[in-house]
Amino acid sequence: TMKSYIFFVFLALADAEDNGVGLYPPLGWNTWCTWSSCGQHGASGRLHDVCNETEIRSVAEAMLSNGMHALGYDYINLDDCWEAEERAEDGSIQADKNRFPSGIRNLTDWLHSKGLKFGLYTSAGISTCSSGGRPKPIPGSYGHYEQDAKTFADWGVDYVKMDWCNTKVNGTELDYKKVHTEFSKALNATGRPIFFGLCRGYPYPPPEYTREVANAWRVDGDHHDQWDKTAEIIELMAPKEIADFSGPGGWNDPDFLMTGGAGCDEPASTHCPGMTDVEYVTEFTIWAITASNLLVSTDIRNLTDIMKYILLNEEVVAVHQDEMRKAGYRVGNWKCKGTTSHCQLWARPLNGGAFAVTLYNSDSISHSITFDFSLIKWSGEASVRDLWAKKDLG
Numbered sequence: 001t002m003k004s005y006i007f008f009v010f011l012a013l014a015d016a017e018d019n020g021v022g023l024y025p026p027l028g029w030n031t032w033c034t035w036s037s038c039g040q041h042g043a044s045g046r047l048h049d050v051c052n053e054t055e056i057r058s059v060a061e062a063m064l065s066n067g068m069h070a071l072g073y074d075y076i077n078l079d080d081c082w083e084a085e086e087r088a089e090d091g092s093i094q095a096d097k098n099r100f101p102s103g104i105r106n107l108t109d110w111l112h113s114k115g116l117k118f119g120l121y122t123s124a125g126i127s128t129c130s131s132g133g134r135p136k137p138i139p140g141s142y143g144h145y146e147q148d149a150k151t152f153a154d155w156g157v158d159y160v161k162m163d164w165c166n167t168k169v170n171g172t173e174l175d176y177k178k179v180h181t182e183f184s185k186a187l188n189a190t191g192r193p194i195f196f197g198l199c200r201g202y203p204y205p206p207p208e209y210t211r212e213v214a215n216a217w218r219v220d221g222d223h224h225d226q227w228d229k230t231a232e233i234i235e236l237m238a239p240k241e242i243a244d245f246s247g248p249g250g251w252n253d254p255d256f257l258m259t260g261g262a263g264c265d266e267p268a269s270t271h272c273p274g275m276t277d278v279e280y281v282t283e284f285t286i287w288a289i290t291a292s293n294l295l296v297s298t299d300i301r302n303l304t305d306i307m308k309y310i311l312l313n314e315e316v317v318a319v320h321q322d323e324m325r326k327a328g329y330r331v332g333n334w335k336c337k338g339t340t341s342h343c344q345l346w347a348r349p350l351n352g353g354a355f356a357v358t359l360y361n362s363d364s365i366s367h368s369i370t371f372d373f374s375l376i377k378w379s380g381e382a383s384v385r386d387l388w389a390k391k392d393l394g
Helices: 053-065 104-113 145-155 176-189 227-237 240-244 277-289 305-311 314-320
Strands: 003-010 027-030 075-077 117-123 159-163 195-198 216-218 251-253 294-296 329-333 343-349 355-361 383-386
Touching: 027 117, 053 075, 053 104, 075 159, 104 117, 104 145, 145 176, 159 176, 176 195, 227 240, 227 277, 240 329, 277 294, 277 305, 277 314, 277 343, 277 355
Parallel strands: 027 075, 027 294, 075 117, 117 159, 159 195, 195 216, 216 251
Antiparallel strands: 003 355, 003 383, 329 343, 343 355
C-alpha cells in the first residue's frame, strides 16, 4: 500500500515576481472538481466547468465555519466557469449573468468582508479551454490583456490563473514568454497586488522566466483524481532543482488537490473518490513538504472523515506555511526488499532548526523504511513527532 508520513525532527531564497503577494504558498479552494468528476471515472462530466454565485457563497461560508479559514485557507477561486459568452460593447470581459447575477464586484466585496480572497481564471488565447456546457466558446484574454487586467483589478480580484488554450492566432502559436510577461506587467500596472498563476504553455520543467513574471507556475499538465497521475506529479516534484526554483514570491504548482474525491456530476455536496484515503494523505503530504500551492478543488461543504483528517491537520498545514519558506525534496532512498526507487526519503528544513521528513513508499506492496539522518547532515539525538498521528515518537 502506498503510504507516507510527515513528522518533525527537532534538531539541537529564490528570486521571484516582486509584486507584494505570494510571500507564502497559497491555501484555498477552487471550483474545478466540486460538482463534476472532471471527466474521470467514466462519468458524464456534464457539470464540468459549471459554477454559480450561490455555490461560491455557500463554499465560502463552509470555509469560514468548518475550521479551514482558521488554519489559513483563504482563497476562493473560480476556474473556467464564470465568464459570459460575449464581451461587453466596449470589449470588456464580463461575468455570465445567469450564473453570477449580482456581478463579480459584488461577490468580491462580500468575500473580502468575510476575510477571504477571490481568484478567477482566464486563458491567454482567443477562447478558454471549456465552454462549461454553454453553446458558444468563452472569450479568452487575447487582444485584451491590459483591459482584462484593469477589469480584474477594478473588481478587487486577488488571484488570476492564466491557462493556455486556443493560442494559435492566424495559424501562428503565441509566444508563451512574451504573453506571460505582457500580462504580468499589465497586472502590476494596475497598482493592485494580484497573485498571478501560470497554467501551461511552456515546456516542463518550468523555464527560468516563469519565476520572474509569476507567483506560481504549473510543473505539469492537469492533475486528476487518479493515483497514477498523482504518483507521476510526485516524481516531477522530487528533484532538488525543482525545490530550489521556488521561494517567497513564487511557488511550484503541481495543480489542485483532489482531497476526498471529485464530484459526482450532480449539483450536490457529494464525493466520488478516485483514490484511497492513504493516497489522499500521500498527496497532501507531498504538496505540503514541497511548499506547493494547496488549493483543494473538491467540495468542502460536506467534509468527509478523511477530508477533515487531512485538510484540518494544523501541524501539517504549519509545515506548509513554515516561516523559513524553503521547499522540500527527495533527499535520498532507503534500500528495502531489494529495491531502492520505491522507498523514498524526503526532507524540508524548517524555521528554528527543525526538519519535516517524509517516508514515501511508491510501491504497491508494504515496505519498512528507515530515515538516514546523515542525508540532512545530522548526527546525535533527535526528538521525532508523527504529525499525522499527532504523536511524539521519542
